Amino acid sequence: MHGWAGKVLDIDLSKGAIKNYPLDEETARLFLGGRGLGARLLWDAVGPGVAPLSPENVLIFATGPLTATGYQTSNRFSVSTKSPLTGTVLDANSGGYWGMQFKKTGYDALIVRGRAPAPVYIEIKDAGAKILAARHVWGQRVRATTQTLGQNNNKRNVLCIGPAGENQSRIAAIMNDGERSLARGGPGAVMGSKNLKAIVVEGTARPQVLDQEQFKFMLYEARKLLRQSPLTSQALPEFGTAVVLNIVNHIGALPTRNFQQSQFERAEAISGETLAEKYLVKNAACWACPIGCTRVSKTDKIEGALSGAEGGVEGPEFETTWAFGAQCGVDDLAAIIEANAICNDLGLDTISAGSTLGCAMELTEKGLLDSDLRFGRADLLAPTLEALGARRGLGAELADGSLRLAKKYGAPELSMSVKGLEMPAYDPRGLQGQGLLYATSNRGACHMRGNMLGLEVLGLPKLIDRFQVYGKSSYVILHQNASAAIDSLVVCKFTNLGVAEEYFARTLSAVTGVKYATGDLIRVGERVWNLERLYNLREGFTNADDTLPPRLLKEPVSDGPSKGWVNQLEPMLKEYYRARGWDERGVPRRAKLEELELGAL
Amino acid sequence: MATVRLFGGLRRRARDPKISVDGVTARDVLASLCRDNPGLHAVIWDGARVRDHVRGLIGGQAIELGRGLATRVTADDEIAIFPPIGSGGNTT
Amino acid sequence: MIDERVYEMFRDIGRDLFEADMVSSHGGNLSVRFGDRVIIKRRGAMLGRLAPHDLIETGLEKNDSGVALASSELLIHRTIYKTTPALAIVHCHPRTAIAFSLSRDEIIPIDNEASYLLKKVPVIWEEFASGSPEMANNLAKTLAEYKIVMLRGHGSFAIGQTLDEAFHWSSTLEESCEIALKTKLINEPFIEYRGMSEGYKKW
Numbered sequence: 056m057h058g059w060a061g062k063v064l065d066i067d068l069s070k071g072a073i074k075n076y077p078l079d080e081e082t083a084r085l086f087l088g089g090r091g092l093g094a095r096l097l098w099d100a101v102g103p104g105v106a107p108l109s110p111e112n113v114l115i116f117a118t119g120p121l122t123a124t125g126y127q128t129s130n131r132f133s134v135s136t137k138s139p140l141t142g143t144v145l146d147a148n149s150g151g152y153w154g155m156q157f158k159k160t161g162y163d164a165l166i167v168r169g170r171a172p173a174p175v176y177i178e179i180k181d182a183g184a185k186i187l188a189a190r191h192v193w194g195q196r197v198r199a200t201t202q203t204l205g206q207n208n209n210k211r212n213v214l215c216i217g218p219a220g221e222n223q224s225r226i227a228a229i230m231n232d233g234e235r236s237l238a239r240g241g242p243g244a245v246m247g248s249k250n251l252k253a254i255v256v257e258g259t260a261r262p263q264v265l266d267q268e269q270f271k272f273m274l275y276e277a278r279k280l281l282r283q284s285p286l287t288s289q290a291l292p293e294f295g296t297a298v299v300l301n302i303v304n305h306i307g308a309l310p311t312r313n314f315q316q317s318q319f320e321r322a323e324a325i326s327g328e329t330l331a332e333k334y335l336v337k338n339a340a341c342w343a344c345p346i347g348c349t350r351v352s353k354t355d356k357i358e359g360a361l362s363g364a365e366g367g368v369e370g371p372e373f374e375t376t377w378a379f380g381a382q383c384g385v386d387d388l389a390a391i392i393e394a395n396a397i398c399n400d401l402g403l404d405t406i407s408a409g410s411t412l413g414c415a416m417e418l419t420e421k422g423l424l425d426s427d428l429r430f431g432r433a434d435l436l437a438p439t440l441e442a443l444g445a446r447r448g449l450g451a452e453l454a455d456g457s458l459r460l461a462k463k464y465g466a467p468e469l470s471m472s473v474k475g476l477e478m479p480a481y482d483p484r485g486l487q488g489q490g491l492l493y494a495t496s497n498r499g500a501c502h503m504r505g506n507m508l509g510l511e512v513l514g515l516p517k518l519i520d521r522f523q524v525y526g527k528s529s530y531v532i533l534h535q536n537a538s539a540a541i542d543s544l545v546v547c548k549f550t551n552l553g554v555a556e557e558y559f560a561r562t563l564s565a566v567t568g569v570k571y572a573t574g575d576l577i578r579v580g581e582r583v584w585n586l587e588r589l590y591n592l593r594e595g596f597t598n599a600d601d602t603l604p605p606r607l608l609k610e611p612v613s614d615g616p617s618k619g620w621v622n623q624l625e626p627m628l629k630e631y632y633r634a635r636g637w638d639e640r641g642v643p644r645r646a647k648l649e650e651l652e653l654g655a656l
Numbered sequence: 657m658a659t660v661r662l663f664g665g666l667r668r669r670a671r672d673p674k675i676s677v678d679g680v681t682a683r684d685v686l687a688s689l690c691r692d693n694p695g696l697h698a699v700i701w702d703g704a705r706v707r708d709h710v711r712g713l714i715g716g717q718a719i720e721l722g723r724g725l726a727t728r729v730t731a732d733d734e735i736a737i738f739p740p741i742g743s744g745g746n747t748t
Numbered sequence: 749m750i751d752e753r754v755y756e757m758f759r760d761i762g763r764d765l766f767e768a769d770m771v772s773s774h775g776g777n778l779s780v781r782f783g784d785r786v787i788i789k790r791r792g793a794m795l796g797r798l799a800p801h802d803l804i805e806t807g808l809e810k811n812d813s814g815v816a817l818a819s820s821e822l823l824i825h826r827t828i829y830k831t832t833p834a835l836a837i838v839h840c841h842p843r844t845a846i847a848f849s850l851s852r853d854e855i856i857p858i859d860n861e862a863s864y865l866l867k868k869v870p871v872i873w874e875e876f877a878s879g880s881p882e883m884a885n886n887l888a889k890t891l892a893e894y895k896i897v898m899l900r901g902h903g904s905f906a907i908g909q910t911l912d913e914a915f916h917w918s919s920t921l922e923e924s925c926e927i928a929l930k931t932k933l934i935n936e937p938f939i940e941y942r943g944m945s946e947g948y949k950k951w
Contacts, residue, residue, distance in 0.1 A: 272947035279864075279943075285709050285740030293665060298741045301663050305736050306716045328664065510909070513741060514711065517912040520721055525751050526782030529835050533909065536833070556833075557895065561951075574892030577833040616716025634783035721753075 057265040058120030058567035059083050063096075064162045064184060066177060068249055069110055069169030073184050078163050084569055085652060088119025088163055090146040091543030091583040093135025096166060097144060098586065098656065103593050107139035107241075108223060108248040110170035116157065116214075116254070117165075119545040120567050123158040123262055124270070127277045127554070128547035130155045130342035137594075138240035139248075140225040140407070140456050141475040141499045144590040145240040148542055150341035151232035153212040159258030167251060176204065176215075176253035181260060189252040193221065196400045201233045204255050209342060215253035216243045217402030219444040223247045224454040226407035226477075230399065234369040235341075238404035240476060240498055241456075262566075269565035277554050277562075281345050284553030286515075291348040291549060292338055296373040297327030299508065300480075304381070306512060306521070307617035308485030310478070311381045312430045313413040314471045314606055317482040318615045321386035325376050329388060336367040346549055354389040356437075357396050371395040371405075374502070377480035378409020383416060384430030394436040401444035407456055410477035412439060414457035414469055415449075423464045424452075468605045473500035474596070483607050483624075485617035486511045488527045491627040492535070494601045497587035503548065505534030515552065524623045528631035533577070539587075540580030582651040585635075585643050589656055598641035601628060658729045660689055662696075664739045669695035677735075682714065683725035685735055699739060709740035750803045754780070754787060759798045761911045762789075765840050766796030770922060776840040776903070778911060779825045784808045788825055790817050824884045824905075831888035834907035838914035841903040842922035844929050845869075849898040855925065856948050862924030863942055867951035869921055871898040896921055 056078070064075045086095045093115045105111040115135040122129050132154025138145035157165070160179045167177070171186070174193040178185045192200045197217040206213045214231040220243030227243025228236040237243075246252075264270045281287045290298050303309045304322035311319040323329065334354055340347035353367040371379075371392055379385055379394040398405045416432075418424035426449050428435055442450025452460055457470040457477055471478050476499025483490025488507035493500040502508075509515030510530055519530065537556055541548055544559060551559075560576040563569075571579075591600075602608075607622045632639060636647035648654050657676040667673045670693040677692070679685035686706065690697040700710050712719040713736045719727055729735065758778055765771050776795050779788035786808050789795065793802035804818045808829055815822070825837055848855050855869040870890055874883055887905060890897045896906040896917040904921060908914035931938070 269947070269950060272944050272950075275944045276947070283864075289665065290739070290741045294741075298664060302711065302713075302736075302738050302741060305713060305738075328667065514718075514720075516908070517910040518718055518720060519910065520753055523751070523753060526754070526780070526785075528783045529781055530909065533833055533835060557893075572893040573895075574832045630783035 056080065056083070056567070057263045058124065058563070059088070060158060060161050060163045060260070060262060062162050064165045064179065065168070066165065066184060066186070067168045068171040068175065068186065068251060071186055073186070075162070083120070083163075085579070085582060087540070087543035087579055088122065089117050089131070089133040089148060089543045089545035090135065090539060091579060092119070092164060093117045093133055093146050094144055094583055094586050094590065096164065097135050097137070098590060100166065100168075101137050103595065105137060107137045107142065108244060110168070110249070112137050112245055112248075114167040114242065114245055114249070115164060118154050118158040118163055119543055120563060121544045121546060123155040124264055124566055125343055126274060126546065126562055126566075127281060128341065128344045128346075128550045130344065131545040131547055132157060133542065133545060134229060134237045134242050136242055136245045138242075138498065139223070139244045140241040142594060143474055143498055143596065144587045145242065145498050146542070147229075147237040147239050147242055148545060149231055149235045149237045150344070150547060151212075151235035152209050152342045153214050153231035153235070153256060154545070155342050156209065156212040156258055157256045158262060159260050160256055161258060161260045165254070167249060170248065171250040174250050174252050176251065176255060178255045180257045192252055194218070197230045197402050198233055198400050200253060201230075204253055206233060211255065211257045213253055213255050215402075216246045217400060217444065219243060219401045219403045219454070220247040221252075222444065222446045222454065224403065224443065224446065225459070226404045226411065226454070226456045228402050228404050230402050234399050236399065236402075236404070239406065239501065241404070243402050264566050265568040266565040270562065273558060273562040273565055277550070277558060278345065280558070281550070281553040287346045287549060287553040291346050294327035294331050295348050295350040297330050297350075297371070297376050299327075299373055300376060301326045301328065302512060303481060303508075305616075306485060307612060307615035308482045308512070309377065309381050310471070310480065310482045312384045313382065313417040313469065314482060314604070315417070316614070317485050317612045317617050319381035322381065324386040325380040325388050325391060327373070330371075330376075334388065334392060339369065341547070344547065348549060352392050354392050356389050356393040368392065368396040368399070370399070374479050375405040375409065378406050379412070379436055381480075382409050382413040383436070385433045385436065387433035390433035390436050394440060397437055397440045401440065403440065403444060406479055407477040408440060408443065410471055411453050411457040411460060412436070414461055414471065415453060417469050418461065418464050418466060421466070423466055471604050471606070473603060474498075474600055476500050481508065482612070482617065483603055483622040484612050484620045486521050487524055487623060487627065488521070488531050490603055490607065490622035490624055491527060491531045491631060494603050494624055494628065495531070495535070495631060497584065497591060503538065505531060505538045507531065507534065522620065524627055526630075527627050528634045531631065532634055535584055536577050536580035538580065539583040540576050543579060543583060578651070582653060585648065585651055585653055586656070588643060589653070592642060598632075601641060657731055658685055658733045658735055660685065661734060661736045663736065664741060666696060666699065666737060666739045669693065669699065679729055681725060682712065682719055682727045682729055682735065685729050686712075686725070700737070711738040711741070712736070713738075750787060750800060750805060755798075755800045755803060757911050758789070758803055761838065761915050762795035762798045764915065765838070765918075766794075768919060768922075770840040770842050770918065771795050772841065777819050777821050777825075778838055780836045780911060781808065781829045781834065786822070786825060786829065788818050788822060791819050820879050823879055823881065824887060827881075827884035827888045828891055828905070828907065832892045832907055834891065835909050836907065836911045836914050838906045838908075838911060838918050839903060840918055842918065842925065844925035845898060845904060845921050846901060848925050848928065849900045855898065855921070857924040857928070858931065858938065859924050859927045860942070862920050863945070863948060865920050866896060866917065866924070867948045868894070869896055869898055870894055871900050873900050874902060
């Protein structure tokens with residue numbers, strides 16, 4: 056096969072059994088790799104009734120046909136599993152080096168099953184895989200584990216969990232290359248439940264590219280586009296993802312103090328501009344990425360074991376800045392940078408961690424929870440996160456996310472989540488389409504499965520009215536499908552800010568020799584989206600789960616440019632089901648499944 | 657005098673991120689802003705049009721979805737100008 | 749009743765197309781897909797002077813009220829929406845592009861802007877009368893691969909997420925063809941300034 060390595064590695068930790076077998080070509084054609092391939096393999100491997108933290112759940116690490124080819128941002132990979140946070144199908148993806156390195160060991164995907172009797176790590180080289188004892192790193196934090204196991208630039212790469220994953224926090228991330236994360240939905244807890252501390256990869260086999268000449272042309276075109284796009288050539292390199300914080304706040308869509316307000320009066324203090332001015336050390340980039348949006352920042356709060364290159368730490372990204380900033384009413388950027396560094400070292404999802412803290416702050420202020428947490432208490436971020444990772448004291452209450460916390464204290468409506476996954480940094484009352492996106496996203500509220508920021512705020516490719524309801528479902532569906540396709544290639548969504556899907560389709564055709572028109576690639580995304588929907592329906596989810604927290608549906612924004620708005624979910628959702636070819640209960644119709652070659656499921 | 661707030665890389669090209677500017681319409685305000693801060697001219701204007709990737713908001717609402725550059729501006733208004741953090745819409 | 753913002757979008761793009769000489773008084777068409785609905789210009793309405801009642805809303809799959817008034821090209825628009833990711837369609841009659849379509853099977857731009865945006869525009873032949881299912885399928889299949897396509901001797905179909913976007917491809921094509929026409933007047937050999945430009949032929 057070209058593009059694909061053509062092999063799947065399958066490791067059962069209970070039995071200590073390692074096997075490999077060919078990747079099914081038809082499955083590869085239909086689902087590509089990454090998120091799509093992961094969802095397809097998960098469909099067969101983990102049925103209803105399997106508890107996410109039991110040995111019967113699996114972890115599927117998957118690359119795609121473009122991974123490691125050298126195409127711009129072809130460094131990414133994903134993990135798929137049944138989420139311990141939401142109970143839905145889950146995939147999370149990450150950049151850095153590990154995905155590229157894993158592909159070079161000669162595999163497209165790794166399936167990990169069972170539970171090791173004692174802590175282990177897996178080492179994969181060209182010659183094969185080994186299961187090794189991990190007693191010496193169990194209990195260590197992420198940075199230490201990564202170093203101990205021999206992280207070496209782009210030659211040997213380490214993926215691991217930290218204490219939060221070992222303690223099976225349902226918001227635990229899997230970390231790779233030290234500071235990159237597969238964060239959302241708690242995949243770190245699944246890894247912890249398997250007694251699997253780390254996976255180390257070292258490979259030399261570059262994937263085969265069928266039409267070299269055409270591939271070179273596509274590389275050239277993408278380079279040109281990324282240079283010409285003001286986003287990928289100026290805004291992201293200069294300010295990182297936090298560049299959007301000021302504009303999101305300005306329009307009244309930056310959720311503040313657990314979504315009680317939609318503007319943060321101290322936004323400027325935590326903006327990308329301030330980060331660049333006061334704390335930025337340098338930019339960094341993932342493998343084969345010409346954009347380089349990664350921040351390396353430094354404050355005097357970070358020293359010793361927490362700090363990395365040049366005494367700095369990667370991040371914080373926009374979402375993280377929001378989660379520990381506006382969501383918690385905190386305007387101290389240094390404290391946010393520290394909170395981000397601690398999450399990375401413990402192996403925690405920063406969005407869920409920050410949002411859960413914000414939820415706890417509101418529960419406390421409303422007298423429902425007895426704690427010191429209050430909005431604005433920057434000084435409590437670091438100690439609370441340490442307690443959370445260790446499941447100690449109040450931390451034990453927070454370790455399983457905001458929904459379980461808010462339910463326990465009698466106010467589930469104060470969890471700002473969808474299907475149990477904490478919402479990212481956009482208030483759906485100020486961005487109507489984003490609300491529909493959150494409500495229908497298969498892994499719970501997510502801004503990476505299609506994001507309406509481009510259309511509703513930035514005017515990418517063209518501006519549409521953010522308060523418009525009628526017709527919004529079309530845009531949401533297109534972006535959901537496109538993002539599922541991009542997550543299956545796998546490339547970085549920021550590439551897509553300069554390079555359109557038609558380029559990806561042509562590159563995919565040149566690399567694999569399988570012909571994909573632009574429409575075919577988007578259709579792969581639609582197929583993946585419908586498969587994920589079927590998975591959730593099989594788990595017992597219904598249309599009643601396609602909703603938003605009541606605050607966003609019933610409490611109008613009190614002030615600012617989004618004043619008076621709630622999210623008009625109901626009409627958008629009805630239109631969405633019809634436009635997707637689903638029935639009024641949100642179940643895909645037979646004709647739609649046949650059209651997508653999913654009829655056999 | 658309306659208040660103009662500049663964001664991102666625009667700040668490097670102006671004397672202050674927050675500037676008071678005279679003008680009856682959005683077009684006047686932008687023109688007079690660029691007269692006082694010539695460094696901004698090339699990044700905001702493309703001939704008589706605002707550059708495709710520059711985003712203008714009055715009171716948090718996109719200028720181009722309202723009356724465009726003809727939008728009337730009062731002394732209480734805050735006009736925010738964002739450089740390409742994306743964008744593309746035509747503020748005409 | 750058509751949403752006011754939607755009407756304004758149609759009105760502005762329609763007027764721009766007419767003023768740019770890209771349609772005759774009654775030629776061309778616009779549509780958008782909203783969910784499982786299609787909004788399209790009424791048969792016989794003038795693109796340069798669209799009024800709210802000139803827009804018809806109908807189903808993506810099946811007909812309902814108002815369909816008798818819809819453009820005869822409704823079949824084509826529906827087929828495109830079902831076959832491609834399009835959410836908006838601009839159909840117009842760009843004169844220079846039409847002239848080139850008479851002698852070429854594909855239009856490969858030589859100017860920078862269109863090379864950058866379009867790479868190559870295929871020309872397909874309308875063997876059957878406008879609006880036949882065969883033609884609709886052929887056109888839609890080509891649009892799954894290219895964002896703008898010429899029908900020989902007839903005009904262009906462009907797709908996008910919004911009408912703005914599809915209009916952008918359409919006007920870029922016409923501008924490119926006018927430049928190509930002018931180079932014929934100058935009639936001097938080209939100095940290639942674009943890297944890897946051979947790649948456009950294979951696009």
